[in-house]
Amino acid sequence: ALAKELNILDPKMPEDIYKTHLESSRGAGLTNVDSARHNLASAFVNAFANAGYGSDKMMLVEGDKGPWVWKTKDDGMLSTTASLGMLLHRDVEGGLDKIDKFTYAQEDQIKAGALLAIGILNSGVRLDSDPAMALLSDPDNIENKSIPMRVASIMGLGLSYAGSNKEELLDVLLPIVEDVSLDMQLSAMAPVSLGLIFVGSSNHQVSEAIAYTLMDEERQKQLKDKWTRFMALGLALLYFGRQEEVDVILDILKAVDHPMAKPTA
Known part of the structure; x- marks a missing residue:
């Protein structure tokens, strides 16, 4: 009843948060760079609005609509992929399966984002299996020739085991x-x-x-x-x-x- 009253039964879209649908001119005249930045901003809003929800309408979608990461560029792809960790926070078993496919992307930025997402996902979670430790300290990741992947592995460990x-x-x-x-x-x-x-x-x-x-x-x-x-x-x-x-x-x-x-x- 409370969830219904607060209107949080379903995942939110960024437009539900900052009401862009009320601005008819919004997005008009945006360059490709501006559009990518706008899409990155939407990814952050989506992550915070649906943090820990385990579902959304932008990243955890199949088919022609997604995921949203393909609407961003360069380092924006890293941040957008990492937002999965917020959406799936603490759902280690189910979340790792959903993040896994992004670790096989061709783009290093997306793979790095997936590693950072693993760190965020596991933040505050203590399991005997220690999946974050196993994945992020794996030499294939933390010693990878890709700087973004190495940095993401390093920071993922810090976020996952903060205060431990x-x-x-x-x-x-x-x-x-x-x-x-x-x-x-x-x-x-x-x-x-x-x-x-x-x-x-x-x-x-x-x-x-x-x-x-x-x-x-x-x-x-x-x-x-x-x-x-x-x-x-x-x-x-x-x-x-x-x-x-x-x-x-x-x-x-x-x-x-x-x-x-x-x-x-």
Whole structure:
């Protein structure tokens, strides 16, 4: 009765949320780029409006109408595919089956989105089978030559195991932080993932790995990369609510001779 009163018995379309059907000129004159952006925005609205519903009218559809991912482009395809994790949140058994077909797409962006969707789907779910760990830490994904797929695997683990303090993930993610041969985007996203997993724990293994990466002479050129700021974010997450323990790491950062050290501190 309450669901009927709130009009939430059926999944919503974005148009039901922001009433575009009332604007007769909406969409007129949009370029292909603008249209793709509009479609991406609709994918986000759809994901939040139908989060955890397990059904929608845009992504989880068969036949000529969908899925909506084909109406977006480039990185938009990644985000749109990842929205499946929101729609199917916590329905691990059924959700993984529905996401699986996207992992076989030709486009790396769609495959990366599927990996991120797996992480979102499993967020807050603890199962003995650990499907997120098995899938996202698989070398075929986390060591893939595709940067988007590797980043999605790394962040998927962080989202899936946020706040879990899962020690096994140190063996998976710390080597990515410390490997000087890797692109900074990969090395910097691993601390964010670790920061989510060990949020508020002041885990010394993670904090030391990040600090020493910032101090590494071999990394000095890489540290000018825009992605370096995410190392700072990962470090901050570790000390969330633990201000009384931050003095040691601050002293280490003061010794770092690089412009990034000051904003990080």
